[in-house]
Amino acid sequence: MTDSHAYTVPVLPGHNWPTLEPGWVWLCGAGPGDPGLLTIHAVNALMQADVIVHDALVSPEILSWARPEAEVIYAGKRGGKPSAKQRDISLRLVDLAREGKRVLRLKGGDPFVFGRGGEEGQTLVQHGVPIRIIPGISAGIGGLAYAGIPVTHRDVNQSVTFVTGHDQSGNATGSLDWSAIARGSQVIVIYMGMKHLDRIRSELIDAGRPNDEPVAITMNATTPDQRVLETTLGTCVEDAAREGIGAPAIICVGRAVLMRQALDWQALASGLAPRDTDPLGRGRPAEDR
Numbered sequence: 001m002t003d004s005h006a007y008t009v010p011v012l013p014g015h016n017w018p019t020l021e022p023g024w025v026w027l028c029g030a031g032p033g034d035p036g037l038l039t040i041h042a043v044n045a046l047m048q049a050d051v052i053v054h055d056a057l058v059s060p061e062i063l064s065w066a067r068p069e070a071e072v073i074y075a076g077k078r079g080g081k082p083s084a085k086q087r088d089i090s091l092r093l094v095d096l097a098r099e100g101k102r103v104l105r106l107k108g109g110d111p112f113v114f115g116r117g118g119e120e121g122q123t124l125v126q127h128g129v130p131i132r133i134i135p136g137i138s139a140g141i142g143g144l145a146y147a148g149i150p151v152t153h154r155d156v157n158q159s160v161t162f163v164t165g166h167d168q169s170g171n172a173t174g175s176l177d178w179s180a181i182a183r184g185s186q187v188i189v190i191y192m193g194m195k196h197l198d199r200i201r202s203e204l205i206d207a208g209r210p211n212d213e214p215v216a217i218t219m220n221a222t223t224p225d226q227r228v229l230e231t232t233l234g235t236c237v238e239d240a241a242r243e244g245i246g247a248p249a250i251i252c253v254g255r256a257v258l259m260r261q262a263l264d265w266q267a268l269a270s271g272l273a274p275r276d277t278d279p280l281g282r283g284r285p286a287e288d289r
């Protein structure tokens with residue numbers, strides 16, 4: 001991982017940062033993309049690891065912070081592949097740890113949010129390999145924040161539901177009670193939802209969600225390639241196809257999406273005026289009440 005730039009060892013502020021010992025595996029979240037959304041524990045891990053086993057959604061920029069001599073292994077898993085491959089990845093981590101390597105398993109977002117970190121951690125523990133878990137900023141929270149969408153807002157929702165659009169085998173999540181989700185959650189955040197968006201939309205509308213309910217689809221959130229589509233439940237599939245919006249994307253269904261009209265901070269930073277400073281039509285900010 002070297003380039004023409006001289007490698008500079010990052011210096012962390014003084015603190016008793018944990019040591020990644022030989023034979024250990026740290027299961028670590030890398031956040032949704034922007035390297036600034038790494039945790040300090042993640043940077044500390046990158047500075048120490050002999051081997052980094054990473055997913056497709058971990059950016060090259062983040063990996064470039066590894067030690068120059070570190071071995072970097074891609075273990076991407078695309079939705080729909082048989083679960084045997086997951087087992088191979090877990091067992092590879094066991095082998096690397098048993099070789100006495102200091103192993104960093106780096107995953108997009110948070111390792112325990114639709115990231116199979118629980119399965120890998122379990123396999124490691126079952127094989128007697130010591131682990132540390134380092135949480136990360138999940139796309140369903142941090143990705144939406146970069147789009148200017150607060151995942152909760154007092155005037156919109158007192159709960160939020162995170163769902164995956166795929167089940168283990170990559171099929172539409174027939175096992176989910178979409179009707180209960182539609183009735184019970186004011187804001188629904190869908191990971192891996194693009195493939196089956198048509199079906200998810202039907203389920204939600206059949207369960208009573210309105211056609212004109214706001215939906216935002218954020219693609220490549222927090223990266224320089226971020227794109228946000230503001231649409232509605234009724235038209236989201238067609239709009240996404242027309243605009244070329246696809247995976248990886250995080251889908252937010254609910255009135256929280258309206259807040260983007262005030263909080264699209266990237267647009268504001270580029271000099272645009274807010275489209276509406278009171279998108280929920282409350283007449284004043286919630287703080288005044």
Ligand code: SAH
Pocket residue numbers: 032033057107108109110111112113114115137138139140143190191192193218219220221222223247248249250251
């Ligand atoms: N552990 C990850 C989620 C892994 S599942 C986390 O906590 O964020 C992979 C799905 O996450 C993608 O299909 C997409 O729905 C979402 N995702 C991850 N990174 C994303 C990004 N930068 N932009 C948009 N969606 C993202």
